[in-house]
Amino acid sequence: MDQIHIPEEWHDHALLTFEDFCTLIHTPQRTVRDWRRRGVGPRWARFEGCGRLYISVAEARRFLDSATPGLVRGGTR
Template identity: 65%
Template sequence: MVTPIGIPDDWDDNNLILFEEFCDLIRTPQRTARDWRQRGVGPRWTRFQGIGRLYITVAAARRFLACATDPRAEGRSDD
């Protein structure tokens, strides 16, 4: 049986998820997520101080997953 991908309900929407953590969470190789990023697909990533590691908020990750599971949704999910 396949377990659906989801973010735990007790995670605060304002918390941050690093790029690597997000890839682990959605069970997707980092290479695939980097390709999505270059093509403008998926959540909008931010860098710590403009040069550091990539991150998104828990809320942005939830929106991305909601769009990814809705066949009517296309393209990049917006913050």
């Protein structure tokens, strides 16, 4: 299985769209929507007047760290 890598130079406050996050983690959008519906995935934000879902890079890192024990961003333990 390929390791999921979030570049270290990405600022924690930067935002990823729902679609970008799904692509980053190599997971179908349908699966991530199901996680969201069941309340088991990462925390998402929606800006007023905008239907798109966003996730911060910090939240993506937190979620991936909790979901993939034994892996560290950018390398192995």
